[in-house]
Amino acid sequence: MVDQSHSFYLTSSLQQKLSKLVLAAFCLFTLYFWPQRFELWLIQVVIAVAICSYFSYTIYRLKSYKSSFTLHSRNLFKFANNPNEFECKVLWVSPLLCAFYVLPNTEVEDQAGKSQLIIVWRDMLSDSNFRHLSRLLLYIRRNQASG
Incomplete structure (x- = not known):
């Protein structure tokens, strides 16, 4: 990929x-x-x-819930309203939902210990976006396991 x-x-x-x-x-x-x-x-x-x-x-x-983020295949996660980059740890990927932790970078001092669980249900995204998120998370999980 x-x-x-x-x-x-x-x-x-x-x-x-x-x-x-x-x-x-x-x-x-x-x-x-x-x-x-x-x-x-x-x-x-x-x-x-x-x-x-x-x-x-x-x-x-x-x-009124809305959220946006960017996920990179190199395991970088970024909220739209936050300039800091985070690391992603994949917990679960299934056809119904995706769950992953967003872990703070160790270089940024003000993020110490602020991990966050993100759960994305299938109907929170379009079908193609949910499939793309699932594939990206599976790719990240495979890279975490091998390296």
Whole structure:
């Protein structure tokens, strides 16, 4: 593969919202396993309202979610609004989603310890862009394993 970089523009997606709903349902379902005592009932209701409020707010905020970045085949990652370059560590590539860590460069002092998990669902990008991102991440993973 020739050295190449590609820019990606992410928007919120249905799969992203559904994954938050599943996580919210799981958190609410764990309240079912609490002991059935009258004293704990009020605490359970407060926690359930807090969980519903938090996930409703995060799903509401996804309406305006937009992000863009550039990924280079030499394992360089750059956010559109950040002049610093980062290193990429691939976690998972599948037909449904791609997950990778963005690690700070050791040369830049103000980035120390600020790694970030990036999850890209399939419907956040067009089909061709998602395929290109998947191929680029698989190429990066292969180069990381061999070198």
